[in-house]
Amino acid sequence: MENAFLLVLPLLLGYFLDLCLGDPDGWPHPVRVFGSAIQQAEKKWNNGKYRKLKGSLVAFCLVLATCFFFYTIQLALVGTPALWLIFNAVMVYYGLANRGLIDEGRKVFTALENKGLVDARQQLSRIVGRDTTQLSAQQIRIATLETLSENLSDGVVAPLFYYLLGGVPAMMAYKMINTLDSMIGYRNDRYELFGKFAARLDDVANYIPARLTALLMVLASFNSRAIVFIRLYAHQHTSPNAGYPEAALAGILNCRFGGPNIYHGVRKEKPFIGRFEREIQPQEIQTVIRINHTVCLVMVLLNVIILYIYHWNIGLL
16 A cells, blocks of 8 residues: 555645646746757658658657656665655656646637737647637637647646556656657658657557547536547547547537648648537636546546555555
């Protein structure tokens, strides 16, 4: 039971820190270090022959190095429980992105209502990869809600899922995988070969978390229509995973997501998720925020319960 406590306490402290602090601009963050490492490796190796092989080796080595680095630090801190607890709690805080995600989504809706389209487009560009310069108010709201749903999986459920499997080292390894995909996992001339392995690795890593996120969203909303939308539309998304939380949210709100958008100057056709094309109302961001908070809390509590059950059974052997 002591081992369970050593995993549960930093989890709860990290969750509390994320709930209170979010991700303030300018604060240090390991993901920024990950991004810098990826950028340097890409500049050095994404050229000449064997780009696919080199990209695969870069992604594999960075993920492995991340896991090893955090595991080594944990081993070094075993003899100092207070430092071990602080380190792991801070890393859980860095691994979670629930409060920061919610804050960014709320800022877009607030900018749209109080400052207008130009400010809302600029605010939205912080959290999406699509071109925002020509988006209408309706498109801005839809893009924000799509991002909130997709990143509820990537930024909340998946990190907690991997924390359950392997603690902070596994959680941070997942964050490296996700960062690799967000930086080099694109289908264009520059990244098609070099980033292919990173993109596929991210698909595999998010396979279970994306579906778990959709299930938790259904439970958090008690909305049976979300189940129907997941069954009808989740598999139609161009991503093997993103369609699940997006379909769940579209079902909860009874609206339509998807459709064509501009990414890095290229028009990308995406299927529609949902049938009912209606105007998204400003107050609906509050519904989505409640769902995000509920899903995050439930996932944390599931971690606590499963960890205690697992270590209780181990203790009985």
